Amino acid sequence: MLGPVLLVSMDGSVLFLAMPRITQALDPTADQALWILDVYGFVVGSLLIAFGNLGDRFGRLRLLMAGTAVFGLGSTSAALSPSPELLIASRGLMGLGGATLLPSGLAVLSELFEDARQRSRAIGIFAATFAAGFAIGPVIGGQLLSHFDWGAVFLINLPVTAAFLVLAPFVLREVRATRPGGIDVPSIALSAGGLLLTVYAVKSGAAYGPSPRAAVAGIAGVGVLVWFLLRQRTLEYPLVDVRLFRGKAFAVAIATGLLSLVAWSAAAYLTGVYLQSVLGLSVFEEALLALPGAVVLMLACVFTPAAVERIGERYALVSCHFFMAVGLILLLATTATRGILWYAVSTVVSGVGYGISFSLVADTAVGAVPANRGGSAGAIAETSNEVGNALGIALLGSAATLVFRLCGPGIAPTLGETLAAELSDAVSDQAKEAFVCGLHTAAGIAALLCAGLGVLALRWIPRKPLWNKYSK
Template sequence: MTSGDAHAATKVMAPYRRRWAALAVLVGSMLLLAIDGTVLYLAVPSLTADLAPSSTQILWIGDIYALALAGLLVTTGTLADRLGRKRVLLVGTAAFGAASALAAFAPNAEMLIAARLLLGVAGATIMPSTLSIIRNMFPEQGERTRAIAIWSAASAGGMALGPLVGGLLLEHFWWGSVFLINVPVVLVFLVAGALLLPESRDPRPGRFDLISAAMSMTAVIPLVYAIKHAISVGVDLQSMLAAAVGVTAGVLFVRRQRRLKTPLIDVELFSNKAFSGAVLANFVAIFALMGVLFFFSQYLQLVRGLRPLAAGLVELPTTVASVLAVAVVGVLVARLGTGRAVAAGLLLGALGLVLVAVAEGTDDILWLAVALLPLGLGIGVAMTLTVDAVVSAVPSERAGAASAISETAFELGGALGIALLGSTVTLVYRASLDLPADLTGATRVAVEDSLATAVNAARDTAGVLEAAQEAFTTAMQITSVVAAAITVIAALIARYTIPSGRKSGTTKNPIEE
């Protein structure tokens, strides 16, 4: 964009009077997406009893949503730049409501997976537009920083709020209600968005490269599938072939982006150490949180015997702490600087994961709730600061590309967290099972598959269900410690890559794309 274009855009967008009301619509959209990413967790036991999915299908139900988001974010962001961000946002929101209704009434696991995939595709059209519209509506840097902080809080708080919303619904309705509730919310957002949101687009978007869009999906999906398949059944020709396809597509994608005049992802941004460190910290923060929370809700219900609402209330401290992060980030940055503050947040999150592992072996449920406080606060701080750090690490004219990469890392981290840490839970669970030698047939197969299926198959078999619950607890503890170790490594990387000096200066151009 030329300086003349930027100046013209500034004159149009600067006086927009309803920006804070419009921000509420955008934050609401982000909150809906974030809640939908985790609201399903508490519904897994009840939908398992109804649809009888396998352990692999349970994982796909959980992470296909975030995987579709991660694979399509950059592509749909580019389309929004061309077609109009408000238009794409509203179309995506309508599609999200339709896919939610389809998921609510899915008759089997396969249909639910397909519906979750469609939800991810629709969500991918919503997320990139929200941050881009915010950047256009707020030309003043201080206001824009506050707006992005509120946007980040909705994302972090929404993930933790999902289990509570799910618990409230599942206390009174069937598992499909966690999806059906989206429909009236979507209708409200469509009306409010049409009235309040301004339209904006890139006047010179460049050529849209369909080949790059296809290659980005081909790089992500086979790699995740290879990891899931290898952990589930072992390394075989199928997993090696999928991994080879993903790696090859990734290499070819990077080479193509280097040659294109208008790439989907500007890979040169990764040569900036601060940018790479912030993206990695963002990725690992959501990786650890989503990977643990996905099975934590099952642990509360299937091991601790809590009802869905009670389980959601136990997880409420994560939500509260994530929201509190917005209030403390300013103090942390002023005292520590951005890099050290991100590292401190990640270390606090790692401590929370260790405390969760310890509390899972105790009888007092209160300790579990207390352990979630440092986890939610630490991850909330890290996520809030890394979004700002990613954008600040690059020149203003490249901030739009930086934002797309940050959002992709966020969603891909969630999908891989569920795939890798979730598969680790399954692997350790099966290795820790101590079943009677005379347990054979369908019951043994069901118990070895997952705890969710064990509860239904071995409810009346003496000692078997207790053995399955003990094995699952061990698996959760080990996985939480593994997640903590990964988070500590990310904290060290953030500390030595993201600058810790105070921010100075202002940006002249409100449309930093």
């Protein structure tokens, strides 16, 4: 069951490596290239909540298998796409399948392990697998692109999806909620539409700067989401039970999931550019350099449940914020000429925090609600991750870009475009120094946010166990 989850998490990191080859083969416009990268995240982020609830009602295993089949179909279509338009559509189809895999997989996993301790460890492994995909994606993608065409990064999904579809009916059991009430279609439309418009506005504004279109989309998206939340308060059987957020522990845990992905995605994106464009490392060298931190992250996911038994959920949740903050602060020691060691140490230290967060947030989402709401609760946790991933690159990436424009040579808005021009060594050095300043700004902001939420968690989370009666 972990195979499809691994594929979903690998998707983004592999695609970043393949984009230069895709650009050469399909010649997309700048706007089309952005959609190739972003449409998957848009679809996943906008549909997670809806599909979590559909799985609760119609069967989580059934939805999980359908999503796996759709993901495999989208991967095949993407690998064989002859045009940017078809590749964008195929990526959207992959997102449709991916939106079913995360909440349904988490809910099915929770049903396989009825014992609370075993379930916590299983969810920790689930989170570690998800984290492993981010880490090994560049390594596998780099090897594939060294020997095959760009479509291979999508075809690699097919053996795993086929194996799951064959074995899942024999090793997993169907689970569905015995929940009354029908499907509220307007709520599904509002949640999907609101998230899609909001994420589009954030990413469009980050990529192209402020524009009337992005502003209208953002205002409309926020308005639709507010409408969605107000509607949930009036329904007898809501799509999202907003009462869950009345508990400070649950709210802090979801905020932790959001912020950890904001910090992780921004740091991963900016340090990737730093290592390749500033320090001159290859993609494969960068992937190998990130492996120690990735291993620590995975181990933290696996061993967090055991640590919680010894120190308690409160201190585990609080400590993850300070591990992330310290790891991000270490990036402030990097320079335009050296910083490999600081980067490696940063990924190891912050990896502990990310691992604790990934494991605890998922366990909180499933353990804090009744069994028949496991899919929707898991969807809320995963949605916080997807939204955090989008916001990290959009907001903190925009902060880094602003600093680069203010401090750089003013030749082009990005480091890559600047270095592509014929420049003197002095101008190139100025551009690299400006990018490092932007990296430091983004890392500093993320560190402050992590430390601030850690202080709030220390004040808001009670000393008694986080989990409510449903996890017992």
